[in-house]
Amino acid sequence: MNQLLARRKTCEGVTDYIAQAREGVLDAPMRQHYHFMPEVGWMNDPNGLIWFRGRYHLFFQYNPFDAFWGMMHWGHAVSDDLMHWEYLPPALIPDQPCDDHPKGGCFSGSAIEHDGKLYLVYTGTTNEGDGFKQTQCVAWSEDGVRFEKYAGNPVLTAPAGYDPANFRDPRVFAHDGVFYMVVGAKKSERAQALLYRSEDLLQWEFVNVLAESRGELGYMWECPDFFPLGDEGLYVLMFSPMGLGERKTVYLVGEMDFKTGRFSHHISGETDWGFDCYAPQSFLDGKGRRLLIGWANAWDWMPWWKDWGPTYKEGWCGAMTLPREVVMLPDHTLAFRPVQEVESLRDLPLVDGCDLLLKGGEARAVGCGAAAELDFTLDLAHTRASAVLLRLRVGNGRAVEVAFDLANAELRADRNNADGWSRGTCRAPLPMKGRETMEVRVFLDMDSIEIFADGGRVCQSLNVFAPAEQDGIEIEARGGEASVRDLRLWSLRRSIH
Ligand code: DQQ
Numbered sequence: 288m289n290q291l292l293a294r295r296k297t298c299e300g301v302t303d304y305i306a307q308a309r310e311g312v313l314d315a316p317m318r319q320h321y322h323f324m325p326e327v328g329w330m331n332d333p334n335g336l337i338w339f340r341g342r343y344h345l346f347f348q349y350n351p352f353d354a355f356w357g358m359m360h361w362g363h364a365v366s367d368d369l370m371h372w373e374y375l376p377p378a379l380i381p382d383q384p385c386d387d388h389p390k391g392g393c394f395s396g397s398a399i400e401h402d403g404k405l406y407l408v409y410t411g412t413t414n415e416g417d418g419f420k421q422t423q424c425v426a427w428s429e430d431g432v433r434f435e436k437y438a439g440n441p442v443l444t445a446p447a448g449y450d451p452a453n454f455r456d457p458r459v460f461a462h463d464g465v466f467y468m469v470v471g472a473k474k475s476e477r478a479q480a481l482l483y484r485s486e487d488l489l490q491w492e493f494v495n496v497l498a499e500s501r502g503e504l505g506y507m508w509e510c511p512d513f514f515p516l517g518d519e520g521l522y523v524l525m526f527s528p529m530g531l532g533e534r535k536t537v538y539l540v541g542e543m544d545f546k547t548g549r550f551s552h553h554i555s556g557e558t559d560w561g562f563d564c565y566a567p568q569s570f571l572d573g574k575g576r577r578l579l580i581g582w583a584n585a586w587d588w589m590p591w592w593k594d595w596g597p598t599y600k601e602g603w604c605g606a607m608t609l610p611r612e613v614v615m616l617p618d619h620t621l622a623f624r625p626v627q628e629v630e631s632l633r634d635l636p637l638v639d640g641c642d643l644l645l646k647g648g649e650a651r652a653v654g655c656g657a658a659a660e661l662d663f664t665l666d667l668a669h670t671r672a673s674a675v676l677l678r679l680r681v682g683n684g685r686a687v688e689v690a691f692d693l694a695n696a697e698l699r700a701d702r703n704n705a706d707g708w709s710r711g712t713c714r715a716p717l718p719m720k721g722r723e724t725m726e727v728r729v730f731l732d733m734d735s736i737e738i739f740a741d742g743g744r745v746c747q748s749l750n751v752f753a754p755a756e757q758d759g760i761e762i763e764a765r766g767g768e769a770s771v772r773d774l775r776l777w778s779l780r781r782s783i784h
Contacts, residue, residue, distance in 0.1 A: 295352070296387075298433070301360065302376045305351050308602065313784045315601035317752060319732045320658040320781040321632055322583065323607040325362055326374050329354055330605030332510060332566035333580045334361055335378075335398030335407050338573050339431055343369055345580070346378055346407070347607075348395060354599035359392030361409065365431075369578075369610045369628045370782040378426070378434045379409060385422055385441050386411030394421065395456045395510055395566065399466070399488070405431045406488055408468065410455040411441055419452040421445065423470065425488060443483065443491050449474050456510045458568075459488070462545060469497055471508040471526065477501065478508040478528060482548045495548030498524055498539070505531040510566040513550075516540075516577055517615035524550055525558060527566050532590060536564055536581065540619045554619045560715035561700065561747035562591065563735065564608050577613040578626060583735055583748055591711045596734065596752050608748055609730060609737055622743035625730065633660065633777040643762065643771040647672060650763035652681075654776045657758040658732050663774040665691060665725040671767030679729070679736055680705060680751055681759030687736060687751050691727075693719065694766070698740055698747060706753040715745045724772075730779075 294300030308327040312318075324330065328351040335346035342365045349362030361379035364372040381392035391412030399406050404427045411424045422441030426434045445454035453473035460467055468483040468491060482497040497513070500506070505528030512525040522543040527536055536559050541552030558567055559581065567581035583606045585592050598604050611623040637654045645651060653661075657680065665675060673694035678686040685706060690699045696719045701712040717725075718741055730737040733755065738747045762771060 296380060296382045298376050298380055301351055301380060308351070312602045315603070316755065317598045317601055317734055318603075318784065319606050319734055321370060321629070321779055321783060322609065322732050322735060323364065323372055323783060325349060325351070325603055325605060327603055328352060329356055329603075330362060331356065331582050331584065332395045333568045333582060333607055334395050334409070336568050336570040336578070336580060337398040337400070337405070338570065339398070339400060339405050341573065342367060343572065344398065344405070344431065345372065345607075346398065349377060351377065354602055354604045358389050359394055359412070361393050361407070368631065369626055370632060372783055375432055378407065378428075379436070383411065383436060383440060385413050386424060388413040388419075390414070391419065393424075396423075397458045397568065399459045399461065401466075401488055404429055406459075407434060408457045408459045408488070410457065412455070421451060421454045423457045423468070423491075437489065439489065442489055443468075443470070445472065446481070446493065453507050458512050460513065467494075469511045469513045471511050473507045476506050478505050480508055480511045480513070480524065480526070497548060498550045498552070500528070504537065505529050510568060512567070512569050514569055514571075514577060516613065516621075521615065521619065522550060523613075523621070524552065525567065525569070529588070535585070535589060536567055538621055540615070540621070556620050557715070558621075558623065559608075559746045559748050560698070561713050561738075561749040562711060563750045564746070564748040567608070569613060576626075579611045579613050579623060581608040581748070583608045583750060593710055596750055597708055598734065598752070606735060611743070611746070614743070616744070620744065623739070623746050624743040625728065625737070625739060629660070629730070629779070632779040632782055634780055636775055636777050638774055638776040641774045643774060645672075645762065645764035645769045645771065647764050647767045650761050653760050653762055653774060655758045656731055656760060656776060656778055657753075657755050658779050658781070660777050660779055661729040661731070661760060661775070663727055664772045665727065666770035666772045667693070667719070667725060668723045669770035672764040672769040673766035675769045675771070676763040676765060677729070678759070678761040678763070679731060680753040680757050681761055682757035683754075685753065685757060686759070686761075687749075689729075689738060691717065691725070691740075693717075698738070698745055700736070700738065700747050700749050702749060702751055705751045706757075708752050709750065713747055713749060715747055717741065718744060
């Protein structure tokens with residue numbers, strides 16, 4: 288191995304490379320203003336989210352050397368408020384026989400505190416010529432910055448009968464003084480989540496198949512997450528399924544039996560209905576909130592996928608969704624709401640609580656914003672329109688059209704004429720029954736739009752790569768009048784470069 292390559296296998300070498308490469312990237316025009324993204328290079332899944340010693344730690348799948356996926360590292364950043372992030376040196380470098388393949392590396396995983404140290408549990412992916420092999424590995428840190436890999440890695444290999452190329456994304460948690468790990472696995476072309484237990488995070492014993500697909504939930508579950516929620520003793524299993532068509536971030540709510548290691552669910556829902564939210568991971572923060580962050584993009588094997596967007600031209604690719612608070616509703620379905628901290632980015636309001644009564648066919652410009660928040664309430668009791676259309680990033684004869692299709696109880700975001708790059712229409716059912724009003728919050732950033740409808744019951748995230756000056760916002764009633772109440776618009780300040 289030449290000297291340059293050897294240096295790229297060290298944390299110092301990678302950090303030096305990033306320090307040089309970032310200069311040309313940080314002020315590039317397509318950079319997001321308040322969504323987390325890598326300094327340089329490629330980023331995908333959020334990993335190891337944890338509240339540790341009073342700060343938020345975000346790790347992520349990272350390829351610093353290219354704006355495309357490959358040779359996975361774990362990038363690392365910390366924050367006090369979830370909005371402003373400080374980049375730290377990469378936490379994991381692919382440098383061990385079990386995790387150093389160019390098409391493998393240190394794959395996704397999770398974090399946990401034990402004995403005052405910060406432990407990372409991740410998937411090592413390698414290929415020694417006989418196919419990809421995925422195993423679970425451990426690393427830890429005394430200071431939360433520099434990590435040391437366990438010399439005894441891997442700590443877990445795929446059980447007999449399971450596909451060793453599909454055994455990944457360990458999710459560790461503690462329950463009644465015991466550590467548990469949930470791992471995504473594939474057996475006989477069906478997805479499973481396997482449950483293991485341990486006293487020390489190093490020696491693991493198989494407990495049971497926590498949950499499985501009988502075909503109806505895909506052939507592999509990536510990035511499983513498992514956590515208690517609400518005050519009725521219920522658990523949530525969330526995963527990103529492969530082989531399930533348009534469904535790509537699924538949650539199940541049900542009961543966990545720790546005696547048998549089996550989870551049974553009675554609710555199934557979608558974490559996000561948009562094109563661009565994948566591999567979400569949750570954690571509990573110091574305020575007792577269950578927070579969730581997803582990777583705001585998608586994979587080439589998804590039915591509607593086109594590409595990862597044009598930001599590779601600027602030397603980077605990938606952003607996270609806004610951090611969202613996960614809430615269990617009385618019917619045991621989940622709502623996902625942007626964390627309150629995002630309100631700290633609001634500038635003086637551009638529109639401050641305006642009520643609009645739109646005639647059928649009437650379109651109204653409500654303001655401008657490329658990095659902005661737009662909130663309003665649809666007053667359904669006084670709306671006869673069959674649809675209310677919201678046009679975002681309007682300009683240059685282009686726009687993203689978001690339709691609140693009241694007649695068909697559907698939310699649609701159409702980006703076919705958005706930017707000359709993106710395409711596709713994503714859809715979500717809108718719960719209309721018994722609704723007199725519907726609250727809507729929309730977050731726009733330079734390359735993304737996130738829509739939270741009906742108090743976060745329905746979320747849609749999608750990427751749009753329009754130029755900054757394409758920033759108009761319009762609203763229109765179709766097929767009758769529409770009453771829109773308390774419309775508010777803010778520019779959001781930049782919190783990240
Ligand atoms: N991304 C990681 C895997 C995971 C997938 C590799 C999901 O560990 O299954 O970068 O996006």
